[in-house]
Amino acid sequence: MSGGNGYLSPSGQEIVFVLTGLVILGAAVLCVTSRQLVHAALWLVVALGGLAVQYLLLTAEFVAWVQVLIYLGSVVVLLLFGLMLTKAPIGPSPEADGRNRPVALVVSLASAATLVTLVVDAFRTAWIDLETPHGTSDQIGDSLFRVWVLPFEALSVLLLAALVGAIVLSRRRGNAQGNGGS
Secondary structure: OOOOOOOOOOOHHHHHHHHHHHHHHHHHHHHHHOOOHHHHHHHHHHHHHHHHHHHHHOOOHHHHHHHHHHHHHHHHHHHHHHHHHOOOOOOOOHHHOOOOHHHHHHHHHHHHHHHHHHHHHHOOOOOOOOOOOOOOHHHHHHHHHHOOHHHHHHHHHHHHHHHHHHHHHHHHHHHHHHOOOO
16 A cells, blocks of 8 residues: 555555455355355355455465466366265255354354454554565565475375375275165
């Protein structure tokens, strides 16, 4: 934000940022409340794509492209591939609808309130100057491969384990159906 803009005079970039945030929030809510697994995955695509737009608005082009390539290009495809391997139902699934919606709503609202409080408190006095780009691809790459390499690799192993688990589950179901259902 530039020094001349106050709270009552948002720039066009700030308005687009807030509108994109609302779209992301709506897509996230639809993702977790959808009773169709494929539709939930597609709403996840919308939410992750909206995050990439917000990274672009914050002049973090490298992170935006990583978001598109890794999350939209790999994680969602892996998720859809896992759904296909486990032969998840395409239409509405009664198994995807839990009976603990009130408990889940209370926990999610408490978690959201805690996160918003922490973020607002942490960045209460911080201003981001959007005129000058912060963080070059060299700095981000250095941070990624020095500081964040262990969590990145742990996530890779977790996704691989999920894919292997999906394959094992799909083979067990296929064998059980081929042997007369036993």
